[in-house]
Amino acid sequence: MQIMDVIGIGFGPSNIALAIALEESGAFKDWLFLESAKTPIWQGEMLFEISLDTYSNIQNIPYRDLVTPRNPRSRYTFLNYLVENDLLFPHLNMDMLMPLRPDYARYLQWVARQFDDRVRYGRQVYSLTYEETVAGGGAYHLVTTTGEEYYARHVVVGTGRLPNVPAQFASLQSDRVVHQTKYQSQVGPVASALPTGSRVAVVGSSQSAGEIILHLSKSYPTLKIHSIMRRYAFPLKDTSPFMSEAYFPEFTDLYYRSSPEVRERIDRDIVRTNYGSCDMDVLEELYRQMYYDKLHGKEQIRLHRLTDIVDATITDDGGVRLLLEDHATGTIDSDHFDLVVLATGFSNIGTGAGDLPTIPLLEGFSEWQDLSTGHLNIDRGYAVRFANAPENVSGVVVLNGLCERTHGIGDGGSLSLTAIRSAEIIARLQESDACLSELASAAPMGER
Ligand SMILES: Cc1cc2nc3c(=O)[nH]c(=O)nc-3n(C[C@H](O)[C@H](O)[C@H](O)COP(=O)(O)OP(=O)(O)OC[C@H]3O[C@@H](n4cnc5c(N)ncnc54)[C@H](O)[C@@H]3O)c2cc1C
Structure with a gap:
């Protein structure tokens, strides 16, 4: 049985950046990544390639790619x-600060493909435990849904954050x-079979909500789209360069050592830079689309502002009934939709609304975890x-791209710090090994 030095779970941008750093540093010899998808693809469910629309560019300048901030001479840069x-x-001729999303997705895939010998695709890890009885001492034990077992001294969990499904929808199986x-794989088959005039609700006022509404309106012009949001309107992203310093590497230290109250205060200010x-x-x-429709006597997209979803139920015809509280009129009405798309984002590890105390993959460590502060x-x-x-x-379990509530906004839903974080993670793994060898050398020979 082989015990790897490091196994990474997931091979999205966070762990791809780590793979680059592992290769370039030579810090560990035996390392491997297990990825549930069959091929490398970045956020494929929201990768719209229907037309060359400017709205499908990324939100990250390419100098802050998977490696440049750590090693600008790397061969894995976006430039290379x-x-x-x-x-x-031709790319430079476009004079675009932020690349098109399909272009960036191809960059990520291009990097990922160069690590094919270090990645096992189609392997979803469903169990992670620690075994003390394996040869050579203890090791983390990983089991995949394909029935394969792996052992590692260190594990880096880079699985991305879990979907945030509001409580009203949590128990609905439909x-x-x-x-x-699940937008591309699930909405397509349903929406294309809906008759003309069917009603689709899109919940949320985020970038994803805006993109989904546009995609639905362009792909399914016969459907009626209802945008349901708690806010008065779609907020504009905060692009203040001062606020954006929250994505600087040194911000991580400031945020990490701040009290929960100070973190909350910072979050209130910077949230609109990303969420x-x-x-x-x-x-x-x-x-423009809504104005154009109006000019032609149409109303394909309708906004439901200042509206809370009080309740949601599946109806006999398979549709969804939403109980909507409109705070502008003070009324609560029941409305029927043929499809509901939740653009409601992701959950962090934390104690805020929609947060999770820990992640399901750590279930095997329930007795080791101290959740007394409310989270891991x-x-x-x-x-x-x-x-x-x-x-x-011996060895550690490291979370790569899951620590926004403790390490700040650059950590979870952002590509901006992947390069720097990779170096910090490798340093942490080395520190763990150094502690272990110190302990071993301090122990009398017979106890080693
Ligand atoms: C539509 C969309 C657009 C975005 N655009 C931007 C942007 O422009 N700029 C930006 O900075 N950020 C953007 N983000 C934020 C996004 O979180 C990051 O870009 C990035 O994807 C995070 O990388 P990650 O590797 O941490 O997670 P993910 O990209 O989610 O990758 C996690 C990987 O782990 C795999 N996995 C999960 N569970 C398991 C398991 N149990 N076993 C094995 N494999 C597993 C998944 O299949 C996936 O490949 C966007 C997010 C979305 C949803």
């Missing part, structure tokens, strides 16, 4: 992707209620602090 794919000059993370807000190009496109305890190096773990446990 352009060069090696014969795209450099192909008519779809979270944005519950839309880029201007999306808003303009949406507004994570150290500055992104390793889980298992309060009740046996003393002789």
Whole structure:
């Protein structure tokens, strides 16, 4: 049985960046990634390629790719992707600060493909435990849904955040209620079979909500789209360069050492740089579309502002009935929809609304976890602090891209710090090994 030095769970941008850092640092010899998807694809469920619309560009300048901030001379930079794919000059000619999303997705895939010998695709890890009895001492034990078993001294969980499904929808099992993370695979088959005039509700006022409304309106012109939001209107993304310093590497230290109250205060200020807000190009496109419809006597997209969804039920005809509280009129009305798309984002590990105390993959450590603060305890190096773990446990479980509530806004739903975080994670793994060898050398020979 082989015990790997490091196994990464998931091979999205966070762990792809880690793979680059592992290769370039040579810090560990035996490392491997297990990815549930069959091929590398970045947020494929929201990768719209129907037309060349400006709204499908990314929100991250390409100098802050998977590697440049850590090693600008790397061959895995976005710039080198352009060069090696014969795209450099036409790309520069477009004068776009943020690349098109399909372009960036191809960059990520281009990098991922260069690690094919280090990744097992089609392997979803469903169990993670620690075994003390394996040869050579203890190791983390991973089992995949394909029935394969793996062992590692260190595990890096880079699975991305879990979908945030509002409580009203949590118990509904229906192909008519779809979270944005299943948009392409689930909405297409349902929406294309709906008769003319069918009603689709899109819940939320985020960038994803705006993009989904535009995509629905362009792909299914015969459907009626109802945009349901608690806000008065779609907020514009905060692009203040001062607020955007929250994506600087040094912000992580400031945020990590701040009290929960100070973190909350910071979050209140910076939230619109990434959440519950839309880029201007999306808003303009949406507004123009609605104006164009009006000119032609149509109303395909309708806004339900200041509206809370009080309740949701599946109806006999398979549709969804929503109880909507309109705070502008003070009325509560029941409304029937043929399809509901939840553009309601993702859950963090934390204690806020919609947060989770821990992640399901750590279920095997329920006795080791100390959740007395309301959520998992994570150290500055992104390793889980298992309060009740046996003393002789070696190696760490590190969370890569899941620590927004403790490490700040650059951590969860953002590409911006993947390069820097990778170096910090490798340093944390090395620190764990150094502690272990110190302990071993301090112990009398017979006890080693
Ligand atoms: C539509 C959309 C657009 C976005 N655009 C931007 C943007 O422009 N700029 C930006 O900075 N951020 C953007 N984001 C934020 C996004 O979170 C990051 O870009 C990035 O995808 C995070 O990378 P990750 O590797 O942490 O997670 P993910 O990209 O979610 O990757 C996680 C990977 O782990 C795999 N996985 C999950 N569970 C398991 C398991 N149990 N076993 C094995 N494999 C598993 C998944 O299949 C996936 O490949 C966007 C997010 C969305 C949803």
